[in-house]
Amino acid sequence: MATSVFERMSLAASKHGAVNLGQGFPDFGWPEEILETASKAVLHGSNQYAPSRGLPALREAVAAHYARHHGWDIGAEGICVTSGATEALAAAIFATAEPGDEVIVMTPAYDAYAPLIRRAGGKVVEVALQPPGWRIERDAMKAAVTPKTRAVIFNNPHNPTGRLFDASELEAVASVARDHDLVVISDEVWEHLLMDGQSFVPIATLPGMAERTIKCGSAGKIFSLTGWKIGWIAAAPEMATLAARAHQFLTFASAPNLQAACAFGLSEGDSWLAPMRERFARSRDRMTEQLRAAGFTVLPAAATYFLIVDLAASGIALDDEAFAKLAVEQAGVAVVPISTFADTVEPEHLVRLCFAKKDETTDAGVAAMSRAKELAC
Numbered sequence: 491m492a493t494s495v496f497e498r499m500s501l502a503a504s505k506h507g508a509v510n511l512g513q514g515f516p517d518f519g520w521p522e523e524i525l526e527t528a529s530k531a532v533l534h535g536s537n538q539y540a541p542s543r544g545l546p547a548l549r550e551a552v553a554a555h556y557a558r559h560h561g562w563d564i565g566a567e568g569i570c571v572t573s574g575a576t577e578a579l580a581a582a583i584f585a586t587a588e589p590g591d592e593v594i595v596m597t598p599a600y601d602a603y604a605p606l607i608r609r610a611g612g613k614v615v616e617v618a619l620q621p622p623g624w625r626i627e628r629d630a631m632k633a634a635v636t637p638k639t640r641a642v643i644f645n646n647p648h649n650p651t652g653r654l655f656d657a658s659e660l661e662a663v664a665s666v667a668r669d670h671d672l673v674v675i676s677d678e679v680w681e682h683l684l685m686d687g688q689s690f691v692p693i694a695t696l697p698g699m700a701e702r703t704i705k706c707g708s709a710g711k712i713f714s715l716t717g718w719k720i721g722w723i724a725a726a727p728e729m730a731t732l733a734a735r736a737h738q739f740l741t742f743a744s745a746p747n748l749q750a751a752c753a754f755g756l757s758e759g760d761s762w763l764a765p766m767r768e769r770f771a772r773s774r775d776r777m778t779e780q781l782r783a784a785g786f787t788v789l790p791a792a793a794t795y796f797l798i799v800d801l802a803a804s805g806i807a808l809d810d811e812a813f814a815k816l817a818v819e820q821a822g823v824a825v826v827p828i829s830t831f832a833d834t835v836e837p838e839h840l841v842r843l844c845f846a847k848k849d850e851t852t853d854a855g856v857a858a859m860s861r862a863k864e865l866a867c
Contacts, residue, residue: 519766544743565727569724592638678705806863
């Protein structure tokens with residue numbers, strides 16, 4: 491199995507002493523109160539196995555969070571805590587797809603989807619979203635369905651494009667799932683990383699979708715603590731139980747002290763969400779303005795940590811892989827080629843940058859991008 495593009499670019503950044511704008515982690519933004527709670531839990535709480543489905547306090551906090559924010563009355567019995575959202579995705583896929591089943595993936599897509607589907611014995615069916623709008627079209631979704639189709643993986647807000655899909659796009663996915671009796675594995679880890687006053691709607695809250703949706707969430711993304719690897723599955727109790735059976739043979743349980751801190755964060759932390767969004771919006775705008783001043787064309791981003799630069803529109807003839815190699819080795823900045831987010835041929839003129847960085851990191855990264863542009867041209 492090939493090494494993840496994020497690992498590959500991070501290793502290259504380390505080797506060449508480059509600014510790492512490739513891997514999606516923030517270097518600011520976490521609430522100190524959550525760290526203090528975790529510290530106390532390590533010293534004074536349990537350091538033994540947690541229940542496989544998660545600490546009751548965290549399961550209850552996740553359920554209450556969704557009831558409060560979305561009116562989704564799922565209850566703690568519909569929550570299973572996992573070691574990060576990628577493990578939640580793995581459990582959901584393993585619980586859903588059997589050998590020979592087809593699973594629809596909208597590309598460009600997070601690079602874990604396809605290998606996990608194949609590990610389950612399934613077949614990946616790609617539906618390509620097209621730049622610069624990256625819209626979901628119902629006809630394209632419907633055309634991908636066959637008698638073997640079992641599930642759709644739906645990522646909203648979307649990595650790597652930064653799209654927050656609108657109501658018509660959500661209904662396009664939901665209607666295809668309802669019409670063809672499909673499971674929707676909904677990767678919603680970026681649900682609170684929204685900007686410009688936008689709001690998020692979980693696809694499970696659409697009519698007829700609660701019983702066929704497995705939602706994957708992430709405390710690491712909500713609180714900018716990606717290294718904690720605390721995620722969860724949220725689904726109707728019967729579906730959550732199926733995924734939990736897969737989860738028990740993946741990691742069984744996650745660190746109880748970190749779970750306790752995340753439970754505190756979800757229960758006490760709604761007031762942190764607006765300031766967090768403001769900080770990330772400021773970082774997005776700062777990087778966008780600097781990149782445009784340096785002659786780059788930057789696509790709009792409404793959510794996540796990511797911006798996409800259009801190399802061709804920026805006057806750069808290199809493809810994304812060649813530019814990424816030049817940028818990290820000669821200019822001192824790591825970026826991610828968008829073509830690696832699909833198995834079939836994707837646009838090869840786009841690269842992804844992480845904007846969730848301190849000002850000095852952004853400044854150094856954009857300066858290096860400017861050097862890369864001069865070298866490429």
